[in-house]
Amino acid sequence: MTSAKRLAIVTVVLICCGAAAGYYATAMALQGRWLANGANVLVLTLTAVLAVLMILLVWRQMHRAMDRLAEQLDTMSRTGQIGLVMAGEGDQLPDVVRPLNRFLTRCQGQIEQLRVANRELQIQSRIADAEKHQVEAIIYSISEAVLVTNRFDELMLANEAAERLLGFTLAGAVRQNIEQVLSDTALVRLIRDTRSHGRRSRKVVEHSLEYAGETRTFNVTLSCIATGLDEIGGVVAVLHDVTREKEIAKMKTDFVSNVSHELRTPLASIKAYVEMLIDGEAEDDRTRMEFLEVIAGESDRLGRMIDNILNIARIESGVVKVVREPLSLTAVVKEAAEVVAPQARAKTLRLTERIAPVLGQVEADRDMIYQAVLNLLSNAIKYTPEGGTITIATELDERRGVASCSVRDTGVGIPPEDLPHIFDKFFRVRSNNRMAKGTGLGLSLVKQIVETVHGGRLLVTSEPGRGSTFTIELPICHS
């Protein structure tokens, strides 16, 4: 029993005793005993004083217990830590403290559970954040343009390549409908169709886009992001630029087509003339000899063409064997000039030389440089009308560190629009086609020899009707 209860019982007993004494004194007084009257007052007063004292004591104890309770609850609220409420010895509030502690224990358990759940959620959120950043980093580092949309066709993510290609900034376009972000309606339709069809499989569509003033071809890979069994969370579109690949594929096809065309032409002559000989269509020895000469000439042409093609292919693929040695460019040029002199004479062309001594200042493959100079001289003879002049010159420019060999003619020249293409394989100036036969490989080979193999430069200047100048520049070896 608590002391408060004990005090309350004592108070009740006192009041009862006081009331009994009062009753007795009142009864005595009524019988005329004055002494009893005084005792009555005394008993009542004593009882009242004791009762008040008891009440004060009870109140004080209750107040202290309440204060302790309040203080503990206050500490809990301040520290945020829930514990049990401690009742002091003889505290008057066990009936309050016990259920309160039960309640507090339960709260504490629930708070602990929530704290654990919260910690798990925080960890999961951090993992999700890290994964998101990882995905973003991957997407941003991809050189292909990547777009990610949600199921409302709103833009969620895009990398820099996509921003550049499609002309928007992600910061201003996030959560906006792709219709408002992308000006390319066909691409918008592709993304929307992919989302609405909701297929899980990927599809790749070829798509053309205008970028930096030119039309580029892209392989657009579209995949749906599946979130549930049949739910589509959005679409990922990856745009892979295949313009260059297509160009290379076309160049390969063109090359094969051109090679086969160029090889078939002399072969056609050979086959036709052989058949004519077999069929006895040549009536006399002179005609027969003429046919055989055509066959021999066209066979040589075919052989030269195959050599040129193979040389170019070997240089391009880097498998050609290069023998570098100190080279007398002067000697090479003189030799090539001697070889073409009869052809020049036959066309009444004047072949002049302005040769400065270049003796061993360049290191180069003799046979290749000879071939390059010979090709330039042959071209000059082919495209210079009778009576013209061809000048071959060598020069040493120590200041620029180059030795050069130039071939200038007074021929038909090259139209300005054709100049950028004259070193392309199989390219021939259409307007000069009638002047001479050619494969369109000679200048391409010269360029490969000079620039790819020797790290030099091949330059050309030309004026239609006045002539052309081709210059080979080779770096001087300083060792």
Add this chain to the structure above:
Amino acid sequence: MQDRTIVIADDEAHIRHVLSMKLQNAGFRVLMATDGEEALELCLHEPPALLITDYQMPVLSGIELCRRLRDDPRTQQVPCLMLTARGFDLVGDQADRTGIVAVMSKPFSPREVLEKVNAILSACTTEQGQS
């Protein structure tokens, strides 16, 4: 139309030469052109019985030459035989629009060309006889 006249258009001199010799030996009269434009002038001036043309030629390509001949009332009946070193097939209504009746690829056999020429001309003669 000259019944035995054939125009040969090719920028390769040897091809022109060998074809003309084969056809002349077979009794044809042969006119030669080194490019499409020259061939067009020849044909318009004197419509031949047949045109043998290369596909790839300077100035005017073989296919363009045939189209121009088809468009001109003087030469629209002239059949064309195309010789080509490139893979080439007549597609769609190209035969109707160009008057190309046969395509032979290079290298070719002059013997087979002559056979084809005879076949084309006899087919044309039969058609004309029927009409």
